[in-house]
Amino acid sequence: MSETSLRLVWVYPDLLSTYGDQGNALVVERRAQQRHIPVSRIDVRSDQAVPTSGDIYLIGGGEDRPQRLAAERLRRDGGLNRAVANGAIVFSVCAGYQILGTEFVNDLGRPEPGLGILDVRSIRNDGPRHVGDILADVDERLGLPPLTGFENHQGNTVIGPSARPLARLRYGNGNGTGDGTEGAWSDTVFGTYAHGPVMARNPLFADMLLKLALDVHALPPVDEQWYEALRAERIAAATQQPA
């Protein structure tokens, strides 16, 4: 964190903001403000340089063509890679998650190099699109309650040796490879197929990013009433939908 405020960078909303991705930025911002943590949010368009001095970077979901354009521009820019090398925190969703990996299949059906920030590799599944509520138990090292989210994607992601699954599925397709995993993480870089947006249903993920950025172990409590009610409803919905 810089001396004056926590810098929250939202990467490429012009390309990767199809599934309410702004929600994750809004939840992180809100929960910081409720703790009187000054936040400055920086929205970076794909014709602008990604700042390297951010604390938390968010990168969201998008359609296939914008995903390729985003990967091309992020590789050329190099800012996100430099930020991660400096220890920045990155939270990515869906298309953004695939871009952080080593490779994904682009809209032209060809392998597209990712940023190599997270050891995952993605292909397009030939079956039906994965759409619906998911529920998964988060890696116990992260100490978080179950992950609830809504997935809406056509990707299959394989996790390499230097990353770990973010969560183990109870319901849903997640990484889609049949190994029961959802998302991936290593160190300060996180990826998930859950939107919803995910922070609205899992506000403790937002708190985890804040704690990492501030290097603290606890944050003052905030009113969780509506988050808890939504979580309970969506967890019930995930368990009731056809498997």
Place this chain on the structure above:
Amino acid sequence: MAGNSGPLSPRAKLAVTAGKAAAAVSRAAGRGSGSVIGGKVALKLDPDLLARLATHLDVVLVSATNGKTTTTRLIAEALRASGQVVSNALGANMPAGITSALAGGSEARYGVIEVDEKYLAGVARDVTPKAIALLNLSRDQLDRAAETRMLAERWREGLSGTDAVVVANADDPLVAWAASSCPTVVWVAAGQEWKDDAWSCPSCGGVLQRPGDDWYCGDCGFRRPPPTWALSGDYVVAPDGVAWPIQLQLPGRANKANAATSAAVAAVFGVAPKVALERMYAVQAVAGRYDVVPYQGRDLRLLLAKNPAGWLETFSLIDGPPAPVLLSVNARGADGTDTSWLWDVDYTRLAGHPIFVIGDRKLDLAVRLEVAGLDFRVCADVDEAVRSAPPGRIEVIANYTAFQDLRRAVGN
């Protein structure tokens, strides 16, 4: 079927009759107007029926993500100045519903037809329209994975050789790109508040520059086409430079834009702006939208908003604070089951309004409003919300099936 008896073959006549019988059965069974079922039966018996039914009509097609039902109604009113009109006024906008509507219009001169975005190219091929109005394209029903740009591409390919006069919104880059392959385009500066589906150049993927009302791509040079018609505040400016006041009963900027486009379409058929606009003023509500309904001693204004662009336009037309606002959101099949779009809507625009929340997905909305820092109250149903609301007309904003639920609940 007098007017159709010439061009219709025996098989087509049978198809129309069978369709009407099926519709009557459907009505009797309590399944709504029956128009879609009737149309499906008829199209199955005669797949060319739609084309045949349209041969004696001057057809206008209207398509968009938002505003197509209202614009269809406004154009229909305007064209009635010069002849009888048949229209799918109830919004049954896929081929079966369109077929059914046209089958009821044997005496008509004009067919004014709302078409679902996904079916536009096909219907345009079938009915050889004289004019096509293209209003806007933006994200809608995300779980169906109909990418907005893909829709624009389908329009662009499907309409590239059309003989129709295409009346298109120059302020929507996706619409402009879709229409720019058409031989004859009348560009209307109709505006669009929602911009978040068009930051990328639809042609080359470059980043669009959007200074003021203008837009252009710095990479490939694709830019806003110069409009000949323009919405300017409360006026529509015709190609001759004359500004005509728009005095609709329908509220909001978006409806003024719909009226401007409708005036441009009417002009294609020789109906002057003054005549066209005056006829549009008679429209009060469209399929229940904008209706003010008395309920439990209160006035409720029913507003439909199906997607982020629609919510944005709706926020700009509601009464200011302290008018109470009732929000209802569902996520059933017809709405799209993905509610993530709630986070694309800027609910801080409702600051200062007493807010009441109902609907299947009221908890999603509650978290959304909590994160926006707004005060709100979650209610069990519309009755509790109406009872709790402070005085004043209640502005009710709902997405698709929530809107239908509300109409039923308040007896509209």
